Amino acid sequence: MTTPFSSLEDFVALPRLSGLVLNREGTRLVTSVATLDPKKTAYQSALWEIDPSGAEPARRLTRSSAGESGAAFLAGGDLLFTSARPDPEDADGEKRPSLWRLPATGGEASLLVTREGGMSGVLTAAEADVVVLTADALAGSTGEEDDAERRKARKDSGVAAILHAGYPVRYWDADLGPDEPRYLAVTDVDGDGRPTLDDLVPSARGGLRNAHAVLSPDGRLLFSSLTVPEELGSQRSVLVRVDLATRELSVLLDDRENDYTPGPVSPDGRYLAVTRDRRTTAELAPQSSLLLLPLDGGEPRQLAADWDRWPSPEAWLPDGSSLVATADDDGGAPVVVIDVATGAVRRVTEDTAAYSDVRVSPDGRTAYAVRSSYLFPAEVVRIDLATGATDRLQNPAERPELPGTLERVESVGQDGQAVKSWLVLPEGASADAPVPALLWIHGGPIGSWNAWTWRWSPWVMAARGYAVLLPDPALSTGYGQHMVDRGWGSWGAAPYTDLMAATDDLVARDDIDGTRVAAMGGSFGGYMANWVAGHTARFAAIVTHASLWALDQFGGTTDAAYYWAREMTPEAMLENSPHSHIGSIDTPMLVIHGDKDYRVPIGEGLRLWYDLLSASKLPANEHGVTPHRFLYFPDENHWILKPQHAKIWYSVVEAFLASNVLGEERELPRELGL
Numbered sequence: 039m040t041t042p043f044s045s046l047e048d049f050v051a052l053p054r055l056s057g058l059v060l061n062r063e064g065t066r067l068v069t070s071v072a073t074l075d076p077k078k079t080a081y082q083s084a085l086w087e088i089d090p091s092g093a094e095p096a097r098r099l100t101r102s103s104a105g106e107s108g109a110a111f112l113a114g115g116d117l118l119f120t121s122a123r124p125d126p127e128d129a130d131g132e133k134r135p136s137l138w139r140l141p142a143t144g145g146e147a148s149l150l151v152t153r154e155g156g157m158s159g160v161l162t163a164a165e166a167d168v169v170v171l172t173a174d175a176l177a178g179s180t181g182e183e184d185d186a187e188r189r190k191a192r193k194d195s196g197v198a199a200i201l202h203a204g205y206p207v208r209y210w211d212a213d214l215g216p217d218e219p220r221y222l223a224v225t226d227v228d229g230d231g232r233p234t235l236d237d238l239v240p241s242a243r244g245g246l247r248n249a250h251a252v253l254s255p256d257g258r259l260l261f262s263s264l265t266v267p268e269e270l271g272s273q274r275s276v277l278v279r280v281d282l283a284t285r286e287l288s289v290l291l292d293d294r295e296n297d298y299t300p301g302p303v304s305p306d307g308r309y310l311a312v313t314r315d316r317r318t319t320a321e322l323a324p325q326s327s328l329l330l331l332p333l334d335g336g337e338p339r340q341l342a343a344d345w346d347r348w349p350s351p352e353a354w355l356p357d358g359s360s361l362v363a364t365a366d367d368d369g370g371a372p373v374v375v376i377d378v379a380t381g382a383v384r385r386v387t388e389d390t391a392a393y394s395d396v397r398v399s400p401d402g403r404t405a406y407a408v409r410s411s412y413l414f415p416a417e418v419v420r421i422d423l424a425t426g427a428t429d430r431l432q433n434p435a436e437r438p439e440l441p442g443t444l445e446r447v448e449s450v451g452q453d454g455q456a457v458k459s460w461l462v463l464p465e466g467a468s469a470d471a472p473v474p475a476l477l478w479i480h481g482g483p484i485g486s487w488n489a490w491t492w493r494w495s496p497w498v499m500a501a502r503g504y505a506v507l508l509p510d511p512a513l514s515t516g517y518g519q520h521m522v523d524r525g526w527g528s529w530g531a532a533p534y535t536d537l538m539a540a541t542d543d544l545v546a547r548d549d550i551d552g553t554r555v556a557a558m559g560g561s562f563g564g565y566m567a568n569w570v571a572g573h574t575a576r577f578a579a580i581v582t583h584a585s586l587w588a589l590d591q592f593g594g595t596t597d598a599a600y601y602w603a604r605e606m607t608p609e610a611m612l613e614n615s616p617h618s619h620i621g622s623i624d625t626p627m628l629v630i631h632g633d634k635d636y637r638v639p640i641g642e643g644l645r646l647w648y649d650l651l652s653a654s655k656l657p658a659n660e661h662g663v664t665p666h667r668f669l670y671f672p673d674e675n676h677w678i679l680k681p682q683h684a685k686i687w688y689s690v691v692e693a694f695l696a697s698n699v700l701g702e703e704r705e706l707p708r709e710l711g712l
């Protein structure tokens with residue numbers, strides 16, 4: 039069998055599909071596919087068209103070396119996208135992210151609008167050729183021209199400094215400021231001249247959240263979250279409406295107990311689907327619910343209130359009778375239909391995949407979506423909304439051949455709670471040939487192992503002979519509110535004991551060699567790997583990536599300190615902090631951290647590394663030699679994104695595990711220079 043997971047070269051070269059848009063007539067589907075650039079040191083994305091009928095093979099639409107993203111259909115049928123490709127009509131022009139238009143009738147794409155500061159996304163309306171760009175503008179700029187001049191002055195003088203008066207100052211891997219998110223209306227989209235950009239809310243001063251903005255079908259209204267700063271470095275997300283004609287901004291939902299995010303607007307423009315996220319406290323765990331907000335000024339009403347899941351609204355049925363949503367559920371994320379009159383929830387897709395980007399056909403019978411699971415990466419499918427029958431359409435790539443099998447397994451936590459896991463078994467695992475195993479702990483911690491991931495692919499390890507257990511312990515989503523509540527504020531309790539219960543059952547299997555087992559996790563999963571290291575010696579090795587180590591320090595240096603401070607007091611942070619247990623660690627640890635990680639700042643990795651060398655039960659000897667290892671990425675962030683670094687990540691992890699779990703030595707990649 040040829041599986042791409044045996045070779046890291048082949049693995050990183052697998053195409054990665056994401057996103058999906060459907061034109062107004064329901065006849066054209068467009069997705070984005072990322073592949074390696076010619077130097078194999080970055081991914082570049084191109085747009086592909088997929089035949090909704092399933093009859094024709096997928097067709098590549100764009101081919102520039104700069105790549106294309108942000109696909110959006112105009113109501114008239116043309117396709118918009120963003121790209122930093124050069125403008126053929128401006129030989130001397132600088133390359134910067136611009137908005138391009140590909141005619142529905144075929145032919146070349148032409149540049150619609152460009153700006154010095156680039157753009158991050160495109161919003162279009164379903165029924166009118168209205169376009170709004172999401173983009174950043176310098177906080178002090180008074181218009182597009184002024185913004186361009188100020189940017190140039192900053193660039194020419196080499197000044198990168200940012201003066202802050204508020205919080206936060208960073209987000210994941212990006213510095214915030216001096217620019218801030220804006221909505222820029224593209225004027226006269228169908229006119230003869232080049233359109234201009236019109237800042238819809240220049241006075242919002244940095245508070246707009248444009249990742250989840252939506253336009254009404256007629257393109258007259260824009261709905262967005264607006265971030266409102268609060269005392270003590272905190273903030274909340276309120277729901278706002280912007281009238282595109284008058285520029286008037288109205289606050290629709292605002293209270294201190296919840297954050298609000300807009301979902302799709304009903305086809306008749308009368309209702310907005312809204313996600314409400316409860317403000318957490320030490321006593322109140324997160325809870326997400328779906329609201330229906332009448333846009334004539336009525337009170338919001340909760341939908342599917344009796345359903346113990348967190349629905350995420352995706353689309354409306356064209357007759358406005360129901361919302362199509364997805365929700366984490368028992369190791370998957372199915373498509374459901376929610377009746378807006380009764381709130382009744384009907385599950386549509388029956389498989390265990392996780393669905394996203396759901397688009398509904400104009401007759402309301404069919405949905406198209408992206409789905410993935412641990413059996414296949416993201417792919418585009420057609421769903422019969424009445425029967426749930428789901429067909430894989432002709433995608434840009436075939437599913438990769440897997441080097442093993444997948445099972446769903448169940449354990450019982452200390453309090454009797456069912457703890458479910460996916461278990462990846464390598465080919466050949468049997469009672470006669472038991473295999474070594476890895477416990478993988480997911481991040482968040484509010485989340486689930488329910489979708490394909492390229493960053494932690496269990497199949498890469500299965501191809502190297504390991505079984506991989508992917509448990510959803512306390513704090514995981516898809517198992518009801520109680521599963522989240524039982525771990526809230528006490529990470530070292532039920533989340534840890536659930537993982538140990540799952541490990542007990544794993545090592546009891548006759549196809550697993552219980553003497554050769556390691557634990558690994560990233561981010562919150564890395565926190566838990568560190569906690570595991572300080573509380574048990576049952577694992578032969580531990581890999582901890584971008585991990586929280588000293589919660590007292592993490593709580594003040596992460597990019598969103600207020601989020602964690604709501605869950606834990608300083609005392610609770612100390613109580614749950616893995617660093618307090620350094621003296622108990624006698625398992626070899628591989629620490630991995632990227633310097634540009636602002637969510638879990640590098641100080642966590644540096645302090646963990648020094649503590650391991652100086653205070654663990656396996657300290658460095660007088661020559662500084664230790665069984666622990668530190669894999670440091672100076673130019674990566676919370677995630678290892680560059681393909682060449684992903685290969686290093688998997689190679690070093692594999693060599694560390696081989697040495698400590700299998701007792702075998704592997705050659706390290708030459709590029710490490712050792």
Ligand SMILES: CC(=O)N[C@@H](C)C(=O)N[C@@H](C)C(=O)O
Nearest residue numbers: 481482483560561562563637
């Ligand atoms: C809420 C949050 O950012 N948690 C991080 C510490 C985390 O665990 N992130 C996970 C989801 C990741 O894989 O990045």
